[in-house]
Amino acid sequence: MGVTLEQAEKAVRAAKEKAQELNLKMNIAVVDAGANLVAFARMDGAWLGSVDIAIRKARTARFFDMPTGDLGQASQPGGSLYNIEHSNGGLITFPGGIPIKNGSGEIVGAIGVSGSTVENDHTVADAGVKALSS
Template sequence: MKKLMLTTTLALSLMLLCCAPALAADPVKTLSGDITLAQAQKILAAALKKAEAIKVPMNIAIVDAGGNLKAFYRQEDAFIGSIDISIKKAVTARYFNMSTRTLGSVSQVGQPLYGIEASNDGLILFAGGVLLVDANNVIIGAIGVSGGSVDEDESVAMAGAAAIK
């Protein structure tokens, strides 16, 4: 029994010694299909530019592929109540891989997804949440915008999303 334990310990030690340099040489990389901070900043800058152009103070949230907040910006005088809405718009778009406008249209009374907004700790089902898709057509996250009319919110979100196409 001692011989088996010693042999196993020796084998594991050798594996660690052999593999450690290879593991150390290859640092952790961003998962395929996830947004980088540089991409999020580029998207945020494009969205802010659009918000400034239409002169509507906005809250802009960007989530990663897992629906986790990656970047956020609240312009001066943007509604405080819109902070949560912008984040939930982004999360909603990512959770269901469609814009919040599209999801909203299929969740009305009599439609197949009626009541879905009560799931996932609350969803937002009006325009302003848009998927972020990279040049390889891979979903890498979503953007949610709130502060103006739903059409203004969506136009700012679309401007941000277009920055990485």
């Protein structure tokens, strides 16, 4: 089964709390196992241009079942997946998207965060994932 609305909202809340702790304004998206948007939040003042990026990070993490930063490593010039970001209607291959697993280790969705540095995006997304494992 994919991530539920209740779980997606819990992940968004945890990610928002982490963003507030870091004094950041973020866009946060959670998709289900089919890469369909389940929950989204745009914090007050978050960049409009990051709305699409957050959603694409979540979808990319689910499409390839790995953090988007890991996919980015393989998509550098000369890499085995060079130019993959042009597939699937456009992917995001820098940090901020992380798969969400259930208690059995099965991937049930993903979270994507955008609005700051890629390091901060990943940190905030990780807070959302960790909220579902506790």
